[in-house]
Amino acid sequence: MAPGAMNRWTKSLAEARPVAYWLEDPGRPRPEPALTAATTCDLLVVGGGYSGLWTALLAKERDPGRDVLLLEGKEVGWAASGRNGGFCAASLTHGLANGLSRWPGEIRRLEELGARNLDAIEDTVARYGLDCEFERTGEIDLATEPHQVGELRALHGLMEDHGLADGIELLDAEGVRAHVNSPTFLAGLYDRRGVALVHPAKLAWELKRACRELGVRIHEHSPALSLRQQGGGVTVTTPYGSVRAGKVALATNVFPSLLRRVRPYTVPVYDYALLTEPLSEERSASLGWRGRQGLADLANQFHYFRLTADNRILWGGYDAVYRYGGRVRAEYDNRPETFAALAGQFFTCFPQLEGLRFTHAWGGAIDTCSRFAPFFGTAHRGRVGYSVGYTGLGVGATRFGAQVVLDLLDGEVTERTSLEMVRSKPLPFPPEPFAWTGIALTRWSLARADVNGGRRNVWLRALDRVGLGFDS
DSSP: OHHHHHHHHHHTTTTOBBSGGGGGOOTTOOOOOOOSSSSEEEEEEEEEEEEEEHHHHHHHHHOOSSSSEEOSSSTTOSSSSHHSSOEEESSSSHHHHHHHHOOOOGHHHHHHHHHHHHHHHOOOOOHHTTSSSBBBOOEEEEEEEEEHHHHHHHHHHHHHHHHHOOTTTEEEHHHHHBOOOOOTTTTTEEEEEEEEOOOHHHHHHHHHHHHHHHEEEEEEOOOEEEEEETTTTEEEESOOOOOEEEEEEOOOOTTTTGGGGGGOOOOOEEEEEEEEEOOOHHHHHHBBTTTOOOOOOOOOEEEEEEEEETTTEEEEEOOOOOOGOOOGGGGGOOOHHHHHHHHHHHHOOGGGGGTTTTTEEEEEEEEEEETSSSSEEEEETTTTTEEEETTTHHHHHHHHHHHHHHHHTOOOOTTTTTTTHHHHOOOOOOTTTHHHHHHHHEEEEHHHTTTTTTTHHHOOOOHHHHOOOOOO
């Protein structure tokens, strides 16, 4: 990239504020009081992101008499649940290709469960009147390099072979540009029903409201510090109080689990996004984009992008940054070199928008595991349950994960708990310095594959053979 071009594009960042656009909404609710006493409950939920909120809501729907308490270390939705792109996907397996490579024998069942889960989310939005800007727009996966055109055709062929192509349309360059106009789009795979778009922070805040209306007790600014089995229950301590619970659902995801045995299975990676100023009518017309679909390209270092309700463009992805030792710190949320790269890539995709300015630039940590899809389990004789490892696709899948955790805690044998996906675990990550070295080598190799016709080097092929191969 020429220095002059970089300077021209980075000028668009001059007024970008390093905060998540979604969390600045004036409708942000006041936090609930911290826990300042010892208390008891039937079910304690630790974590106030999507995982915890869905768990609490569904627990009360299953048994309105169950006493449910939710602890959140800061404020509901402040972390990954309030900072993401708002893509609420039906996929439970981080895409069909990843699901087929890991659970080919039950992929039809997993796809059906995912579709039912997304329908149930849409129904919940309607039943509770959740004001979260829910739009069932679908998503177009985009080929932006010649080798990706063949990859899209192959993926569509796999869908047809497995009877999963209903509602999926393969688009050529002319067809995809009729939906959204970019000179970089060479083909597309349009899933009309499998993705909805939401305002991610509003979804978390509205789930909080629904939980409270059902009687869930919520304490914010109450980080869980320790967990121990005590008699017939489990006790969790906070800075100013404690909770003795019959059962505990852990929903902390990117943050270190209260169960030490779970920690080696996940690592935090940082994802980044930009948001533009609202588009004028002229700029909107230059794009087309009347269907307001979510978009994502097929690169290993991929981008996701969408329109907001006030007609801005969110442009995120590309870098997925792992910090040595898996550290999660607020200062890592701001990464100017990534924002500059994203700005240049944005105007390469949409040259007709040059001169548009970005108003927000932010980042945050998400959890990932070696199979790129969630895993589940219990501890302390079935009194503690967890789901973790969503790898950036948790807006929708966390509701399914909450159902699994409640099934496990209630001791129920269900269609969900019988899945191999639910009964199996990913491979753990090695200790440092091997984790950092392996992740850095993988990122470098994936970047090389993107500029080398998709060809995977020896390292990536070795990861593929042991079930660690990444496919965006």
